[in-house]
Amino acid sequence: MVTYHLTGALRGTDLTEVWVVEGRISHRNPAAARCDLSGGARHDSTGGPDRPAAADGDNGQGERTAGSERTSGSTASPNGPEASPEIVEITGWIYPGLLDAHTHPGLSHTADPVTDGEVLRRLRACRAQGVTHIREMGAQRDVATLTSPDSPTYVPGLPKVIRAGRHIARPMRYMRHLPSEIEPRELPAEALRQLARSDGWIKLVGDWIDRSEGLAADLRPLWPRDVLVEAVAAVHEAGGKVAVHTFATETVDDLLAAGVDSIEHGSGMTRDQLLEARDRGILIDPTVRQMATFPEIASHATKYPVYRDHMLSMDAGRAKHIQLMVELGSHFIMGSDTAEDVAERGMSVELARAVADGMPASVSMSAASYEGRRRLGLPTWEEGAPADFVVYNADPEQDVSTTAWPAAVLIDGVSTA
Numbered sequence: 001m002v003t004y005h006l007t008g009a010l011r012g013t014d015l016t017e018v019w020v021v022e023g024r025i026s027h028r029n030p031a032a033a034r035c036d037l038s039g040g041a042r043h044d045s046t047g048g049p050d051r052p053a054a055a056d057g058d059n060g061q062g063e064r065t066a067g068s069e070r071t072s073g074s075t076a077s078p079n080g081p082e083a084s085p086e087i088v089e090i091t092g093w094i095y096p097g098l099l100d101a102h103t104h105p106g107l108s109h110t111a112d113p114v115t116d117g118e119v120l121r122r123l124r125a126c127r128a129q130g131v132t133h134i135r136e137m138g139a140q141r142d143v144a145t146l147t148s149p150d151s152p153t154y155v156p157g158l159p160k161v162i163r164a165g166r167h168i169a170r171p172m173r174y175m176r177h178l179p180s181e182i183e184p185r186e187l188p189a190e191a192l193r194q195l196a197r198s199d200g201w202i203k204l205v206g207d208w209i210d211r212s213e214g215l216a217a218d219l220r221p222l223w224p225r226d227v228l229v230e231a232v233a234a235v236h237e238a239g240g241k242v243a244v245h246t247f248a249t250e251t252v253d254d255l256l257a258a259g260v261d262s263i264e265h266g267s268g269m270t271r272d273q274l275l276e277a278r279d280r281g282i283l284i285d286p287t288v289r290q291m292a293t294f295p296e297i298a299s300h301a302t303k304y305p306v307y308r309d310h311m312l313s314m315d316a317g318r319a320k321h322i323q324l325m326v327e328l329g330s331h332f333i334m335g336s337d338t339a340e341d342v343a344e345r346g347m348s349v350e351l352a353r354a355v356a357d358g359m360p361a362s363v364s365m366s367a368a369s370y371e372g373r374r375r376l377g378l379p380t381w382e383e384g385a386p387a388d389f390v391v392y393n394a395d396p397e398q399d400v401s402t403t404a405w406p407a408a409v410l411i412d413g414v415s416t417a
């Protein structure tokens with residue numbers, strides 16, 4: 001495997017350089033380690049241009065030419081002596097690989113499951129946008145056949161997937177074909193059933209339009225509070241976590257009472273609810289780009305004027321609401337809420353939308369990378385961790401559109417871009 005030396009603006013760490021050895025992060029120069037073993041013998045191996053060692057030590061925040069991969073020989077080593085094999089230099093603005101915390105590679109909007117080829121296409125589209133991990137927030141198709149290293153049909157080099165089973169909803173209270181549809185009393189058992197087909201998360205639909213109310217139809221909670229509390233407790237008892245889709249305000253107090261772990265969308269959350277979520281460490285996945293589709297959703301709701309107006313009023317306050325979440329210090333994770341459209345509307349679009357709506361680029365990038373990863377228990381820069389990185393030619397915190405064109409993406413130390 002190729003050994004890499006990463007320098008430049010390393011985001012989310014105080015380290016100024018790291019190495020990638022056998023696919024894992026090393027804080028120690030492997031060449032120096034070899035020379036220690038060989039008694040400090042000096043080798044001049046083949047390689048690239050002579051450069052002053054100091055060039056590698058610049059951890060500047062944007063002044064240097066960056067984003068290039070180049071092969072260097074021993075002369076590039078700040079520690080002087082170096083044995084073969086060669087080390088490939090990567091420099092630029094380097095982040096732990098992005099986490100798309102809400103996407104759906106295995107979701108079908110029809111009765112037919114997605115094919116292997118389509119799952120692979122979606123995951124590769126994620127990777128092309130710098131995403132090395134995803135949390136799949138509900139799908140009929142179990143993608144583990146392709147993404148689990150234990151599977152005989154495993155495909156290496158894809159973003160790593162945290163699955164959440166299938167959406168759980170009540171009949172007629174979510175999109176067709178997607179959810180496991182149950183009655184409220186079945187929720188605790190169904191939550192455990194989906195947890196068994198997941199990587200530790202489940203996904204509940206917390207509210208949706210209740211069309212049975214006719215002209216008065218609006219967003220309504222799906223679950224009585226006591227059932228929700230029981231289901232979340234059962235999942236926690238089993239070591240799992242609960243993510244809940246919610247647009248409405250009236251659902252959120254029940255979610256807070258139940259102690260859910262992650263609120264998806266959260267467009268109806270009040271200031272007090274956001275404060276409580278923050279104080280309880282509940283993650284907020286604002287899916288900003290998805291929230292920007294409320295006018296389109298409203299345009300189809302011709303038979304439901306109350307619901308239509310509700311969606312339009314949330315849209316009118318969308319940017320202010322995102323800014324309020326930022327101001328209150330919400331624990332963000334970032335998700336694109338994409339499925340078949342991930343190539344067109346993936347994480348780079350989500351990040352651009354978030355910044356356009358007033359989330360500082362530093363906040364959105366940290367939430368999409370190292371902070372978000374930590375919040376889901378994923379490694380970042382730790383010694384020995386899998387080397388999952390995204391590299392940019394320019395600073396995405398100066399120009400977020402940079403995220404559409406990563407210079408390199410490393411998954412398990414293998415460069416794929």
Ligand SMILES: [Zn+2]
Nearest residue numbers: 102104137337
């Ligand atoms: Zn979704």
